[in-house]
Amino acid sequence: MDMHESVAVPRSAPQPAGLRLKHIERVEGWGMAVGGLSHVFRPTDAEGVRAVFDLARREGRSVGLRGGGNSYGDAAMNTGGIVLDLTRMDRVLAWDPATGVIDVEPGVTIERLWKTIIGDGWWPAVVSGTMFTTMGGCAAMNIHGKNNYKVGTFGDHVVEFDFLAPDDGGVRTVTRENDPDLFHGAISGFGMLGCFTRLRLQTKRVYSGRLRVEAFDTHSVGEMIESFEERAPDADYLVGWIDCIKGGRGLGRGIVHRANYLAPGEDPDGDLTLAVAAQGLPDKILGLFPKSLMHLLLRPFCNNLGVRLINAAKFHAGVLHPRSVVYLQSHTAFAFLLDYVPNWKFAYKPGGLIQYQSFIPKEAAESAFEEQLRIAQGAGLPPYLGVFKKHRPDPFLLTHAVDGYSLAFDFRVTRRNRAQLWHLAEELDRVVLDHGGRFYFAKDATLRPDVARAFLPAENMRKFAALKRRCDPHNLLQTDLSRRLFGSDLAATMESAGAR
Ligand SMILES: Cc1cc2nc3c(=O)[nH]c(=O)nc-3n(C[C@H](O)[C@H](O)[C@H](O)COP(=O)(O)OP(=O)(O)OC[C@H]3O[C@@H](n4cnc5c(N)ncnc54)[C@H](O)[C@@H]3O)c2cc1C
The missing domain is CATH 3.30.465.10 (Uridine Diphospho-n-acetylenolpyruvylglucosamine Reductase; domain 3)
Structure with missing residues:
Protein backbone atom coordinates (compact mmCIF):
# COMPACT_ATOMS: atom_id res chain seq x y z
CA MET A 1 0.00 0.00 0.00
CA ASP A 2 1.25 3.48 -0.80
CA MET A 3 2.07 5.67 2.19
CA HIS A 4 -0.54 8.17 1.05
CA GLU A 5 -3.26 5.64 0.53
CA SER A 6 -4.11 6.11 4.17
CA VAL A 7 -7.32 6.14 5.89
CA ALA A 8 -9.59 9.11 5.98
CA VAL A 9 -9.76 10.66 9.42
CA PRO A 10 -11.13 14.25 9.64
CA ARG A 11 -8.36 16.82 10.08
CA SER A 12 -8.56 19.15 13.05
CA ALA A 13 -7.86 22.89 12.76
CA PRO A 14 -4.18 23.63 12.03
CA GLN A 15 -2.05 23.90 15.18
CA PRO A 16 1.62 24.54 15.76
CA ALA A 17 3.37 21.25 15.00
CA GLY A 18 5.25 19.60 17.84
CA LEU A 19 5.73 16.18 16.29
CA ARG A 20 6.08 15.71 12.56
CA LEU A 21 5.07 12.85 10.32
CA LYS A 22 8.25 10.92 9.52
CA HIS A 23 9.92 7.75 10.85
CA ILE A 24 8.74 5.60 7.97
CA GLU A 25 9.36 1.92 8.68
CA ARG A 26 8.19 -1.45 7.45
CA VAL A 27 5.90 -3.00 10.05
CA GLU A 28 5.11 -6.72 9.81
CA GLY A 29 2.84 -9.22 11.46
CA TRP A 30 4.77 -11.70 13.60
CA GLY A 31 4.30 -14.45 11.01
CA MET A 32 6.07 -12.32 8.34
CA ALA A 33 3.31 -13.10 5.83
CA VAL A 34 1.83 -9.58 5.91
CA GLY A 35 3.52 -6.18 6.23
CA GLY A 36 3.48 -2.56 5.05
CA LEU A 37 4.97 0.91 5.53
CA SER A 38 3.90 3.19 8.39
CA HIS A 39 5.03 6.24 10.34
CA VAL A 40 6.26 4.72 13.61
CA PHE A 41 6.41 6.62 16.91
CA ARG A 42 7.73 5.28 20.21
CA PRO A 43 6.60 7.48 23.10
CA THR A 44 7.98 7.03 26.60
CA ASP A 45 4.95 8.25 28.57
CA ALA A 46 1.23 9.03 28.36
CA GLU A 47 1.99 12.61 27.29
CA GLY A 48 3.82 11.19 24.28
CA VAL A 49 0.80 9.06 23.41
CA ARG A 50 -1.44 12.10 23.58
CA ALA A 51 0.98 14.06 21.36
CA VAL A 52 0.78 11.35 18.69
CA PHE A 53 -3.04 11.38 18.85
CA ASP A 54 -2.88 15.17 18.32
CA LEU A 55 -0.48 14.80 15.41
CA ALA A 56 -2.74 12.20 13.80
CA ARG A 57 -5.74 14.53 14.08
CA ARG A 58 -3.77 17.42 12.56
CA GLU A 59 -2.57 15.27 9.68
CA GLY A 60 -5.81 13.39 9.11
CA ARG A 61 -4.11 10.04 9.77
CA SER A 62 -5.23 7.00 11.70
CA VAL A 63 -3.26 5.45 14.58
CA GLY A 64 -2.66 1.75 15.16
CA LEU A 65 -1.42 0.71 18.59
CA ARG A 66 1.37 -1.85 18.80
CA GLY A 67 3.01 -3.72 21.67
CA GLY A 68 5.62 -6.39 21.03
CA GLY A 69 4.25 -7.12 17.56
CA ASN A 70 3.55 -10.77 18.39
CA SER A 71 0.14 -10.95 16.79
CA TYR A 72 0.58 -13.36 13.90
CA GLY A 73 -1.32 -11.30 11.29
CA ASP A 74 -2.23 -7.65 10.77
CA ALA A 75 -3.67 -6.79 14.23
CA ALA A 76 -0.80 -4.46 15.15
CA MET A 77 -0.21 -2.97 11.69
CA ASN A 78 -1.55 0.27 10.24
CA THR A 79 -0.29 0.48 6.70
CA GLY A 80 -0.13 4.02 5.38
CA GLY A 81 -0.97 5.48 8.78
CA ILE A 82 0.73 5.94 12.13
CA VAL A 83 1.89 3.05 14.29
CA LEU A 84 2.21 3.88 17.97
CA ASP A 85 4.76 1.41 19.31
CA LEU A 86 4.49 1.23 23.10
CA THR A 87 7.56 -0.84 23.88
CA ARG A 88 9.44 2.13 25.37
CA MET A 89 6.81 2.51 28.08
CA ASP A 90 8.32 -0.41 29.91
CA ARG A 91 8.70 0.50 33.57
CA VAL A 206 4.03 -20.26 43.74
CA TYR A 207 6.22 -22.28 46.10
CA SER A 208 8.70 -23.66 43.62
CA GLY A 209 10.27 -22.55 40.35
CA ARG A 210 9.23 -25.88 38.88
CA LEU A 211 6.09 -27.70 37.83
CA ARG A 212 5.30 -31.41 37.98
CA VAL A 213 4.73 -32.47 34.35
CA GLU A 214 3.26 -35.65 32.87
CA ALA A 215 2.69 -36.69 29.23
CA PHE A 216 -0.05 -38.92 27.77
CA ASP A 217 -0.46 -40.13 24.21
CA THR A 218 -3.86 -39.98 22.53
CA HIS A 219 -4.95 -41.56 19.25
CA SER A 220 -7.74 -39.30 17.99
CA VAL A 221 -9.33 -35.90 18.62
CA GLY A 222 -12.04 -37.66 20.64
CA GLU A 223 -9.44 -39.34 22.86
CA MET A 224 -7.67 -36.03 23.36
CA ILE A 225 -10.91 -34.42 24.50
CA GLU A 226 -11.58 -37.34 26.87
CA SER A 227 -8.07 -37.00 28.25
CA PHE A 228 -8.60 -33.26 28.90
CA GLU A 229 -12.03 -33.81 30.48
CA GLU A 230 -10.71 -36.52 32.78
CA ARG A 231 -7.71 -34.49 33.96
CA ALA A 232 -9.05 -30.92 33.96
CA PRO A 233 -10.53 -31.00 37.49
CA ASP A 234 -7.11 -31.39 39.10
CA ALA A 235 -4.61 -30.19 36.50
CA ASP A 236 -3.25 -26.63 36.71
CA TYR A 237 -2.25 -26.63 33.02
CA LEU A 238 -3.21 -28.81 30.05
CA VAL A 239 -1.99 -28.57 26.48
CA GLY A 240 -2.18 -30.97 23.55
CA TRP A 241 -0.02 -31.38 20.48
CA ILE A 242 -1.73 -32.85 17.40
CA ASP A 243 0.08 -34.50 14.50
CA CYS A 244 -1.82 -32.72 11.72
CA ILE A 245 -0.09 -34.58 8.90
CA LYS A 246 -1.26 -38.04 9.91
CA GLY A 247 -4.49 -39.07 8.24
CA GLY A 248 -6.56 -42.26 8.07
CA ARG A 249 -6.85 -44.20 11.30
CA GLY A 250 -4.22 -41.99 12.93
CA LEU A 251 -6.19 -38.78 12.28
CA GLY A 252 -5.90 -36.43 15.24
CA ARG A 253 -3.33 -38.47 17.19
CA GLY A 254 -1.24 -36.50 19.63
CA ILE A 255 0.26 -35.99 23.05
CA VAL A 256 -1.26 -34.25 26.08
CA HIS A 257 0.94 -32.53 28.65
CA ARG A 258 -0.42 -31.85 32.09
CA ALA A 259 1.39 -29.68 34.66
CA ASN A 260 0.75 -28.91 38.31
CA TYR A 261 2.19 -26.43 40.79
CA LEU A 262 4.14 -27.89 43.69
CA ALA A 263 2.82 -27.45 47.23
CA PRO A 264 4.90 -25.69 49.92
CA GLY A 265 7.86 -27.89 50.84
CA GLU A 266 7.27 -30.34 47.99
CA ASP A 267 10.27 -29.29 45.87
CA PRO A 268 13.43 -30.87 47.31
CA ASP A 269 15.47 -27.90 46.01
CA GLY A 270 13.10 -25.42 47.63
CA ASP A 271 13.69 -21.71 47.19
CA LEU A 272 16.75 -22.20 44.99
CA THR A 273 14.48 -22.95 42.05
CA LEU A 274 12.77 -19.56 42.43
CA ALA A 275 15.94 -17.72 41.36
CA VAL A 276 15.76 -16.10 37.92
CA ALA A 277 18.93 -17.96 36.93
CA ALA A 278 17.25 -21.31 37.66
CA GLN A 279 14.64 -20.51 34.99
CA GLY A 280 17.14 -19.82 32.20
CA LEU A 281 16.79 -21.82 29.01
CA PRO A 282 20.18 -23.27 27.94
CA ASP A 283 22.11 -21.37 25.24
CA LYS A 284 23.15 -24.47 23.34
CA ILE A 285 21.25 -27.50 22.12
CA LEU A 286 22.94 -30.73 23.31
CA GLY A 287 25.61 -28.43 24.76
CA LEU A 288 27.04 -27.88 21.28
CA PHE A 289 24.88 -26.10 18.76
CA PRO A 290 24.11 -22.42 19.49
CA LYS A 291 20.35 -21.94 19.82
CA SER A 292 20.50 -18.77 17.73
CA LEU A 293 21.40 -20.88 14.68
CA MET A 294 18.88 -23.64 15.38
CA HIS A 295 16.35 -22.27 12.85
CA LEU A 296 18.88 -23.09 10.10
CA LEU A 297 18.74 -26.74 11.18
CA LEU A 298 14.94 -26.68 11.08
CA ARG A 299 14.77 -25.26 7.56
CA PRO A 300 15.29 -28.52 5.62
CA PHE A 301 12.36 -29.99 7.58
CA CYS A 302 9.97 -27.12 6.84
CA ASN A 303 8.01 -29.00 4.15
CA ASN A 304 5.36 -31.74 4.11
CA LEU A 305 7.86 -34.60 4.12
CA GLY A 306 10.11 -33.08 6.79
CA VAL A 307 7.20 -32.35 9.10
CA ARG A 308 5.85 -35.88 8.56
CA LEU A 309 9.20 -37.30 9.74
CA ILE A 310 9.47 -34.97 12.74
CA ASN A 311 5.88 -35.60 13.81
CA ALA A 312 6.24 -39.37 13.56
CA ALA A 313 9.44 -39.25 15.60
CA LYS A 314 7.82 -36.97 18.19
CA PHE A 315 4.69 -39.10 18.50
CA HIS A 316 6.56 -42.41 18.77
CA ALA A 317 9.05 -40.99 21.27
CA GLY A 318 6.01 -39.96 23.36
CA VAL A 319 4.35 -43.35 22.98
CA LEU A 320 7.53 -45.24 23.84
CA HIS A 321 7.78 -43.32 27.12
CA PRO A 322 6.07 -45.26 29.89
CA ARG A 323 2.78 -43.51 30.59
CA SER A 324 3.58 -42.94 34.23
CA VAL A 325 6.75 -40.88 33.77
CA VAL A 326 6.51 -37.68 35.77
CA TYR A 327 9.23 -35.05 35.69
CA LEU A 328 9.94 -31.60 37.09
CA GLN A 329 10.31 -28.72 34.65
CA SER A 330 10.93 -24.99 35.17
CA HIS A 331 8.00 -22.63 34.63
CA THR A 332 9.76 -21.06 31.65
CA ALA A 333 10.57 -24.38 29.96
CA PHE A 334 6.94 -25.47 30.26
CA ALA A 335 5.30 -22.14 29.42
CA PHE A 336 7.61 -20.78 26.73
CA LEU A 337 8.71 -23.86 24.83
CA LEU A 338 8.42 -21.85 21.61
CA ASP A 339 11.07 -19.39 22.81
CA TYR A 340 13.55 -22.25 23.23
CA VAL A 341 14.66 -21.82 19.63
CA PRO A 342 15.05 -18.08 18.99
CA ASN A 343 13.60 -16.95 15.67
CA TRP A 344 12.33 -20.44 14.83
CA LYS A 345 9.89 -18.65 12.55
CA PHE A 346 12.81 -17.88 10.20
CA ALA A 347 12.62 -21.53 9.13
CA TYR A 348 9.42 -20.42 7.34
CA LYS A 349 11.15 -17.73 5.28
CA PRO A 350 10.71 -16.25 2.74
CA GLY A 351 6.89 -16.48 2.74
CA GLY A 352 6.40 -16.71 6.51
CA LEU A 353 3.55 -18.45 8.30
CA ILE A 354 -0.01 -17.82 9.37
CA GLN A 355 -1.77 -19.28 12.33
CA TYR A 356 -5.39 -20.32 12.17
CA GLN A 357 -6.97 -20.84 15.61
CA SER A 358 -10.64 -21.56 16.06
CA PHE A 359 -12.66 -22.12 19.23
CA ILE A 360 -15.51 -24.64 19.26
CA PRO A 361 -18.08 -25.45 21.97
CA LYS A 362 -17.31 -28.68 23.81
CA GLU A 363 -20.06 -30.87 22.29
CA ALA A 364 -19.13 -29.97 18.70
CA ALA A 365 -15.34 -29.86 19.04
CA GLU A 366 -14.51 -33.41 17.98
CA SER A 367 -16.45 -33.34 14.73
CA ALA A 368 -15.41 -29.77 13.84
CA PHE A 369 -11.68 -30.36 14.34
CA GLU A 370 -11.73 -33.72 12.56
CA GLU A 371 -13.47 -32.07 9.62
CA GLN A 372 -10.91 -29.24 9.57
CA LEU A 373 -8.03 -31.73 9.60
CA ARG A 374 -9.57 -33.70 6.72
CA ILE A 375 -10.19 -30.55 4.66
CA ALA A 376 -6.62 -29.26 5.15
CA GLN A 377 -5.05 -32.63 4.38
CA GLY A 378 -7.35 -33.10 1.37
CA ALA A 379 -6.23 -29.73 0.00
CA GLY A 380 -2.59 -30.83 0.29
CA LEU A 381 -1.99 -28.08 2.87
CA PRO A 382 -1.53 -29.88 6.18
CA PRO A 383 -0.73 -27.64 9.15
CA TYR A 384 2.85 -28.05 10.34
CA LEU A 385 1.87 -27.58 13.98
CA GLY A 386 -1.40 -28.19 15.82
CA VAL A 387 -1.91 -27.04 19.41
CA PHE A 388 -4.99 -27.99 21.40
CA LYS A 389 -6.34 -26.14 24.46
CA LYS A 390 -9.36 -26.10 26.72
CA HIS A 391 -11.22 -22.85 27.43
CA ARG A 392 -14.02 -21.33 29.42
CA PRO A 393 -16.25 -18.32 28.70
CA ASP A 394 -15.39 -14.90 30.14
CA PRO A 395 -17.18 -11.56 30.46
CA PHE A 396 -15.11 -9.53 27.96
CA LEU A 397 -17.02 -8.04 25.03
CA LEU A 398 -15.04 -9.30 22.04
CA THR A 399 -13.49 -12.32 23.63
CA HIS A 400 -12.66 -15.45 21.67
CA ALA A 401 -13.07 -17.98 24.45
CA VAL A 402 -15.93 -20.49 24.58
CA ASP A 403 -16.89 -23.32 26.89
CA GLY A 404 -14.96 -25.78 24.78
CA TYR A 405 -11.72 -26.27 22.91
CA SER A 406 -9.42 -24.55 20.45
CA LEU A 407 -7.09 -26.00 17.86
CA ALA A 408 -4.39 -23.70 16.47
CA PHE A 409 -2.85 -24.62 13.11
CA ASP A 410 0.44 -23.20 11.77
CA PHE A 411 0.53 -23.06 7.97
CA ARG A 412 3.58 -22.31 5.88
CA VAL A 413 2.98 -19.53 3.33
CA THR A 414 4.71 -19.58 -0.04
CA ARG A 415 4.20 -17.51 -3.15
CA ARG A 416 2.64 -20.56 -4.82
CA ASN A 417 0.27 -21.66 -2.06
CA ARG A 418 -0.87 -18.25 -0.81
CA ALA A 419 -4.15 -17.96 -2.73
CA GLN A 420 -4.97 -21.62 -2.09
CA LEU A 421 -4.25 -21.17 1.64
CA TRP A 422 -6.58 -18.18 1.95
CA HIS A 423 -9.23 -20.23 0.15
CA LEU A 424 -8.65 -23.12 2.56
CA ALA A 425 -9.12 -20.72 5.48
CA GLU A 426 -12.54 -19.82 4.06
CA GLU A 427 -13.50 -23.48 4.06
CA LEU A 428 -12.28 -23.88 7.64
CA ASP A 429 -14.29 -20.77 8.63
CA ARG A 430 -17.43 -22.42 7.35
CA VAL A 431 -16.84 -25.40 9.66
CA VAL A 432 -16.37 -23.04 12.61
CA LEU A 433 -19.58 -21.12 11.90
CA ASP A 434 -21.53 -24.36 11.33
CA HIS A 435 -20.42 -25.57 14.77
CA GLY A 436 -21.15 -22.32 16.63
CA GLY A 437 -17.47 -21.46 17.08
CA ARG A 438 -15.38 -18.29 17.38
CA PHE A 439 -12.15 -16.76 16.09
CA TYR A 440 -9.25 -14.86 17.66
CA PHE A 441 -8.02 -11.56 16.20
CA ALA A 442 -4.52 -12.02 17.69
CA LYS A 443 -3.93 -14.95 15.38
CA ASP A 444 -5.93 -13.91 12.37
CA ALA A 445 -4.72 -13.00 8.89
CA THR A 446 -7.47 -14.41 6.69
CA LEU A 447 -10.97 -13.75 8.11
CA ARG A 448 -13.48 -11.99 5.86
CA PRO A 449 -15.90 -9.28 7.02
CA ASP A 450 -19.02 -11.44 6.77
CA VAL A 451 -17.49 -14.16 8.92
CA ALA A 452 -16.28 -11.73 11.60
CA ARG A 453 -19.72 -10.16 11.80
CA ALA A 454 -21.39 -13.57 11.93
CA PHE A 455 -19.43 -15.02 14.83
CA LEU A 456 -19.54 -12.03 17.21
CA PRO A 457 -22.72 -11.89 19.31
CA ALA A 458 -25.02 -9.05 18.11
CA GLU A 459 -25.46 -7.64 21.60
CA ASN A 460 -21.68 -7.45 22.16
CA MET A 461 -21.19 -5.64 18.85
CA ARG A 462 -23.87 -3.07 19.79
CA LYS A 463 -22.21 -2.43 23.14
CA PHE A 464 -18.77 -2.19 21.56
CA ALA A 465 -20.03 0.24 18.92
CA ALA A 466 -21.41 2.48 21.69
CA LEU A 467 -18.00 2.47 23.40
CA LYS A 468 -16.27 3.30 20.13
CA ARG A 469 -18.58 6.29 19.64
CA ARG A 470 -17.83 7.45 23.18
CA CYS A 471 -14.03 6.91 23.21
CA ASP A 472 -13.06 7.42 19.57
CA PRO A 473 -15.95 8.93 17.56
CA HIS A 474 -13.66 10.07 14.73
CA ASN A 475 -12.14 6.61 14.21
CA LEU A 476 -8.61 7.70 14.94
CA LEU A 477 -7.76 4.20 16.13
CA GLN A 478 -7.60 1.73 13.27
CA THR A 479 -5.43 -1.16 12.17
CA ASP A 480 -5.14 -3.18 8.99
CA LEU A 481 -7.16 -5.87 10.75
CA SER A 482 -9.92 -3.50 11.89
CA ARG A 483 -10.32 -2.10 8.35
CA ARG A 484 -10.21 -5.58 6.78
CA LEU A 485 -13.05 -6.79 9.00
CA PHE A 486 -15.09 -3.69 9.87
CA GLY A 487 -14.11 -0.99 7.37
CA SER A 488 -12.92 2.45 8.51
CA ASP A 489 -16.13 3.17 10.45
CA LEU A 490 -16.10 0.29 12.91
CA ALA A 491 -18.95 1.65 15.07
CA ALA A 492 -21.33 1.97 12.12
CA THR A 493 -20.44 -1.50 10.84
CA MET A 494 -20.92 -3.11 14.24
CA GLU A 495 -24.19 -1.23 14.80
CA SER A 496 -25.66 -2.49 11.56
CA ALA A 497 -24.34 -6.04 12.12
CA GLY A 498 -25.66 -5.90 15.69
CA ALA A 499 -29.13 -4.88 14.47
CA ARG A 500 -29.60 -8.12 12.51
C1 LIG B 1 4.99 -17.68 19.49
C2 LIG B 1 3.67 -17.09 19.93
C3 LIG B 1 2.92 -17.75 20.88
C4 LIG B 1 1.69 -17.21 21.28
N1 LIG B 1 0.95 -17.87 22.22
C5 LIG B 1 -0.24 -17.39 22.60
C6 LIG B 1 -1.02 -18.04 23.60
O1 LIG B 1 -0.62 -19.07 24.13
N2 LIG B 1 -2.22 -17.51 23.94
C7 LIG B 1 -2.68 -16.36 23.36
O2 LIG B 1 -3.77 -15.92 23.73
N3 LIG B 1 -1.96 -15.70 22.44
C8 LIG B 1 -0.76 -16.19 22.05
N4 LIG B 1 -0.02 -15.51 21.12
C9 LIG B 1 -0.56 -14.27 20.58
C10 LIG B 1 -0.15 -13.09 21.44
O3 LIG B 1 -0.28 -13.38 22.80
C11 LIG B 1 -1.07 -11.90 21.14
O4 LIG B 1 -1.02 -11.58 19.79
C12 LIG B 1 -0.70 -10.65 21.97
O5 LIG B 1 -1.70 -9.68 21.78
C13 LIG B 1 0.65 -10.10 21.53
O6 LIG B 1 1.06 -9.09 22.41
P1 LIG B 1 1.99 -7.92 21.84
O7 LIG B 1 2.47 -7.14 23.00
O8 LIG B 1 3.01 -8.47 20.95
O9 LIG B 1 0.90 -7.07 21.07
P2 LIG B 1 0.77 -6.68 19.53
O10 LIG B 1 0.73 -7.90 18.71
O11 LIG B 1 1.78 -5.66 19.19
O12 LIG B 1 -0.68 -6.00 19.56
C14 LIG B 1 -1.81 -6.78 19.84
C15 LIG B 1 -3.05 -5.89 19.94
O13 LIG B 1 -2.94 -5.07 21.08
C16 LIG B 1 -3.16 -3.71 20.76
N5 LIG B 1 -2.34 -2.97 21.73
C17 LIG B 1 -1.01 -3.09 21.93
N6 LIG B 1 -0.63 -2.29 22.94
C18 LIG B 1 -1.75 -1.66 23.40
C19 LIG B 1 -2.01 -0.70 24.43
N7 LIG B 1 -1.04 -0.24 25.23
N8 LIG B 1 -3.28 -0.27 24.60
C20 LIG B 1 -4.30 -0.74 23.83
N9 LIG B 1 -4.10 -1.62 22.84
C21 LIG B 1 -2.84 -2.08 22.62
C22 LIG B 1 -2.75 -3.60 19.31
O14 LIG B 1 -3.42 -2.54 18.65
C23 LIG B 1 -3.22 -4.94 18.76
O15 LIG B 1 -4.58 -4.89 18.43
C24 LIG B 1 1.22 -16.00 20.72
C25 LIG B 1 2.00 -15.33 19.77
C26 LIG B 1 3.23 -15.87 19.38
C27 LIG B 1 4.05 -15.15 18.37
Missing part, protein backbone atom coordinates in the same frame (compact mmCIF):
# COMPACT_ATOMS: atom_id res chain seq x y z
CA VAL A 92 7.59 -1.55 36.54
CA LEU A 93 5.87 1.15 38.62
CA ALA A 94 5.13 -0.70 41.86
CA TRP A 95 5.45 -4.24 43.23
CA ASP A 96 4.07 -5.62 46.47
CA PRO A 97 5.62 -9.01 47.28
CA ALA A 98 3.19 -9.48 50.16
CA THR A 99 0.07 -9.45 47.94
CA GLY A 100 1.44 -10.23 44.45
CA VAL A 101 -0.09 -7.05 43.02
CA ILE A 102 2.02 -5.23 40.43
CA ASP A 103 1.64 -1.96 38.52
CA VAL A 104 3.28 -1.85 35.11
CA GLU A 105 3.47 0.30 32.02
CA PRO A 106 1.95 -1.24 28.89
CA GLY A 107 5.28 -2.05 27.22
CA VAL A 108 6.46 -4.33 30.04
CA THR A 109 6.85 -7.82 28.60
CA ILE A 110 5.87 -11.10 30.23
CA GLU A 111 9.61 -11.78 30.44
CA ARG A 112 10.15 -8.62 32.47
CA LEU A 113 7.12 -9.47 34.61
CA TRP A 114 8.16 -12.99 35.62
CA LYS A 115 11.76 -11.91 36.20
CA THR A 116 10.53 -9.19 38.56
CA ILE A 117 8.28 -11.38 40.67
CA ILE A 118 9.52 -14.97 40.72
CA GLY A 119 12.20 -14.46 43.36
CA ASP A 120 9.45 -13.42 45.78
CA GLY A 121 7.44 -16.56 45.00
CA TRP A 122 4.98 -15.28 42.37
CA TRP A 123 4.29 -16.09 38.73
CA PRO A 124 2.05 -14.35 36.12
CA ALA A 125 -1.48 -15.78 36.35
CA VAL A 126 -1.84 -16.05 32.55
CA VAL A 127 0.95 -16.19 29.97
CA SER A 128 1.15 -16.63 26.20
CA GLY A 129 3.36 -19.28 24.57
CA THR A 130 6.04 -16.64 24.12
CA MET A 131 7.40 -14.32 26.84
CA PHE A 132 7.91 -11.42 24.42
CA THR A 133 4.32 -10.15 24.47
CA THR A 134 3.58 -6.89 26.33
CA MET A 135 1.01 -6.17 29.01
CA GLY A 136 -0.85 -3.75 26.71
CA GLY A 137 -0.99 -6.30 23.89
CA CYS A 138 -2.06 -9.09 26.27
CA ALA A 139 -4.89 -6.97 27.68
CA ALA A 140 -6.05 -5.69 24.28
CA MET A 141 -6.34 -9.27 22.97
CA ASN A 142 -7.37 -10.73 26.34
CA ILE A 143 -4.91 -13.55 25.84
CA HIS A 144 -5.30 -17.04 27.27
CA GLY A 145 -2.79 -19.57 28.57
CA LYS A 146 -2.65 -23.33 28.91
CA ASN A 147 -4.72 -22.81 32.08
CA ASN A 148 -7.61 -20.92 30.43
CA TYR A 149 -10.19 -23.54 31.49
CA LYS A 150 -9.11 -23.10 35.09
CA VAL A 151 -8.26 -19.41 35.71
CA GLY A 152 -9.84 -17.57 32.77
CA THR A 153 -8.05 -15.07 30.54
CA PHE A 154 -5.51 -12.30 31.12
CA GLY A 155 -8.34 -9.82 31.71
CA ASP A 156 -9.65 -11.86 34.62
CA HIS A 157 -6.47 -10.94 36.53
CA VAL A 158 -6.43 -7.23 35.72
CA VAL A 159 -7.41 -5.25 38.82
CA GLU A 160 -7.55 -1.82 37.13
CA PHE A 161 -5.92 0.16 34.35
CA ASP A 162 -5.20 3.72 33.27
CA PHE A 163 -6.61 4.44 29.86
CA LEU A 164 -6.13 7.23 27.34
CA ALA A 165 -8.86 7.34 24.71
CA PRO A 166 -8.63 9.79 21.78
CA ASP A 167 -11.87 11.62 22.71
CA ASP A 168 -12.82 10.68 26.24
CA GLY A 169 -11.07 13.35 28.32
CA GLY A 170 -7.63 12.67 29.77
CA VAL A 171 -6.13 9.54 31.28
CA ARG A 172 -8.71 7.85 33.51
CA THR A 173 -8.44 4.94 35.91
CA VAL A 174 -10.90 2.19 35.02
CA THR A 175 -12.05 -0.63 37.29
CA ARG A 176 -14.75 -3.32 37.03
CA GLU A 177 -16.80 -1.23 39.44
CA ASN A 178 -16.43 2.37 38.24
CA ASP A 179 -16.88 1.70 34.49
CA PRO A 180 -17.82 -1.94 33.83
CA ASP A 181 -18.60 -1.35 30.14
CA LEU A 182 -15.23 0.21 29.37
CA PHE A 183 -13.41 -2.32 31.56
CA HIS A 184 -14.91 -5.26 29.65
CA GLY A 185 -14.65 -3.53 26.26
CA ALA A 186 -11.09 -2.19 26.40
CA ILE A 187 -9.85 -5.62 27.50
CA SER A 188 -10.45 -7.68 24.34
CA GLY A 189 -11.03 -4.46 22.35
CA PHE A 190 -7.96 -5.01 20.06
CA GLY A 191 -6.70 -1.46 20.54
CA MET A 192 -9.83 0.16 19.10
CA LEU A 193 -10.97 2.22 22.11
CA GLY A 194 -7.82 3.75 23.54
CA CYS A 195 -4.40 3.07 24.95
CA PHE A 196 -3.60 1.29 28.23
CA THR A 197 -0.98 3.45 29.92
CA ARG A 198 -0.76 1.53 33.22
CA LEU A 199 -2.11 -1.85 34.29
CA ARG A 200 -2.48 -3.28 37.79
CA LEU A 201 -2.35 -7.08 37.85
CA GLN A 202 -2.85 -9.77 40.43
CA THR A 203 -0.20 -12.48 40.08
CA LYS A 204 -0.22 -16.08 41.38
CA ARG A 205 1.59 -17.40 44.48
